[in-house]
Amino acid sequence: MTSSHLDTPARTELASADPAAADPVRDAVREAAGRARTASRQLSLLTTDAKNAALLAAADALVAAAPQILEANERDIADQAAEGTGEAMLDRLRLTVERIDGIAGGLRQVAGLPDPIGTVTRGSTRPNGLQLRQVRVPLGVVGMIYEGRPNVTVDAFGLAFKSGNAALLRGSRSARNSNVALVEVLRGVLAGHGLPVDAAQLLPSEDRSSVTHLIQARGLVDVVIPRGGAGLIQAVVENAKVPAIETGTGNCHLYIHGDADLDEAIELLLNGKTRRCSVCNATETVLLDSALGDAAVDRVIGALQAAGVVIHGDRDGLIPADDVDWGEEYLSMDIALKVVDGVDEAIEHIARWSSGHTEAVATRSIDVAEKFTAQVDAAAVMVNASTAWTDGEMFGFGAEIGISTQKLHARGPMGLEELTSTKWIANGKGHVRP
Template sequence: MTTSTTITPDSTGLTAERSAERSEVLAKATTAREISRRPPLSTTEKNRVLLAAADALVERTAEILTANDRDIVAGRERGMDEALIDRLRLTADRVEGIAGGLRQVADLPDPVGDVVRGYRRPNGLEMRQVRVPLGVMGMVYEARPNVTVDAFGLALKSGNVPLLRGSKSAFHSNTALVGVLQDVLGAQGLPRETVQLLPCSTRESVRDLITARGLVDIVIPRGGAGLINAVVTGATVPTIETGTGNCHFYVDASADVEEATALVVNGKTRRCSVCNATETVLLDSALPAEAKMKVLTALQDAGVTLHADPGEIGDLGLGDVVAATEADWAEEYGSLDIAVKIVDGVGEAVRHIMRYTTGHTEAIGATDIRVTRYFTDNVDAAAVMVNTSTAWTDGEMFGFGAEIGISTQKLHARGPMGLPELTSTKWIVTGEGQTRP
């Protein structure tokens, strides 16, 4: 005989389990708020913690990999796609790379206290706008456990206190990583709660985080379109929208076709699952047939599946082409697939892009300066590339050293977000007894 357990809601309408989960999120947010109001660490203190954390991660690699193996096994049992398994997987080399990221952050300039602008008013008032931390920084992210350490390092260096809500699929990996980081913080005489991992057993813990007004200052989602949209539309605290990338590459009739082909292939195949991968190639109708063929056969030779209107490219004699639908123009594939469209010059290319862009990265291959200027003037995106690959939209490649994500919105931050983008500003006004008439 089996017995069933009745789960009774509490007075708020929540089950006991949900009530406990919500209480844990709010308690950790409250602690983070208290820590964020402590006297700030000096740059020397921050760097000492970062370097100690990097060393500890390497020293405890075996422990971290054991925890990661548990996540890998559980993921495979649930039927997780191998591409996601690869994002989840840690190796000794990857742990060393994560540690190297912390050392890199330690070498970066500390943005806190930087004077953005300053001047003296005619009445003698001294005005200074200086960078300050955002405060309590919530991170909601999927699969990749490296984000746990990246977020900690960037938050610490910019003076913020991170609340990390990773995915259930990386629970054991994230728990091990945060345990290492907290041990380092404690050994350095700092509160272990300077970084905290939030519960992830249900999706409701995300809602608890993103609606914790008064406790959380900013939430940054990092992952797929579904996650980002859920956070941005459901949050009552400020958010920074990141990541979704339906990136286009337009090949103009004036392009160096050899160069443009290499750039399209690189943008698509370097890492097809990342947000800066090229998802649509637009070919100028004025390109000779052999030039169009060169671009498209190079993609096919690299293992990329073409999605196109057969009526547009049928005369090129290409085989194994998937008939494109309206959905393909808006698709962020994250795989070795690419949409192909023939357009009548840069004007139609720009119109197509502005209809389907997610505002991440858009690129053009052209040698005609009038064409490139029209493209850069009229395409609205966080990054616009001229004769280079969409794959370059990356904080490290921009010289930032590291990034928390790539913002596709227009307020506060746009494009790769490094340390300065994780700060706000405040005005400091110094007078000598001036009163306002």
């Protein structure tokens, strides 16, 4: 699959760091991680009220600083346009007044969410009177590696901060000016509230080796989360010495069953594909049941083409589709289209080509819906709903740190609880083990 930005680190580069050589980038990353470790211990003691006050102040400060943030973003856009970056990727990078308002709104939503820290997940009293409880605690230092989208800088900080974690933010070179402006605002708010400014640190993005040093800072960093194209995610997961949470790419399918309400299904398809084609929850493949008939298939094709979508498919008049198309995360106004014989073939196709992100079915049959949701293996499965709904904010998480497609620790949109671990606390009265 194509990677989603110009400065995606290559796997060979990530694997080639020499720990014995003098390296100022490595030193800078490890020093930042050390400061984050110190900050994380202070964050773990903050009250919910203190965290919420800082988040609300940060939201207001971002809105107030919009002119400076937009000016920095315009420099990034101009630089990337000069390098030949396509419009879909520029859209991921672009900030507007409305998008800054949305970013600030995400922080306000996070402030309004329950604080997971200290929550008792389970507990019991043993027959001998020993009291046990398992409580949620911060992970500690979270390394965030992401491409393009500067909103991730604020989303990652907000969720990490509310859950008591320090954030090491390694954005992409393409967004360096935007990210610097955003982090300056966040650190200014932290300082103004007497909180550790090293709860939010932006790592160098000019040198790709900073990713290597971050993901190999075992003992200083508790977890790394890559968010971006397939190349970045694979490189991090394969080379990390620090535990990594895989946020997968989004080859999302919509299967339109033979008895679907076609008008509704087309609306779901267009929303999933064209709302924002450059994001991971965009619909990249549509599977049409042969029972719909040729006239219905032609209607779907016509609706896509009228919306400006380029179709790669298995019917005459379309760009011929091959295995590359079935596995592609286009991140553009392209879509793959295939006619299948029933729900079983649709499920089989998805099982082979899905990235495990989001899969959707349009149907009026309860039996088909239940079969699809039971047999399709993905982080999110939609019934008569657009794939675009797989989003932390839409799920009520405020913002999200990413959408995990792995099966351990976290799966799907990752909010506050997914940025916590647990600890067991035992209270005894001189209890000794026999």
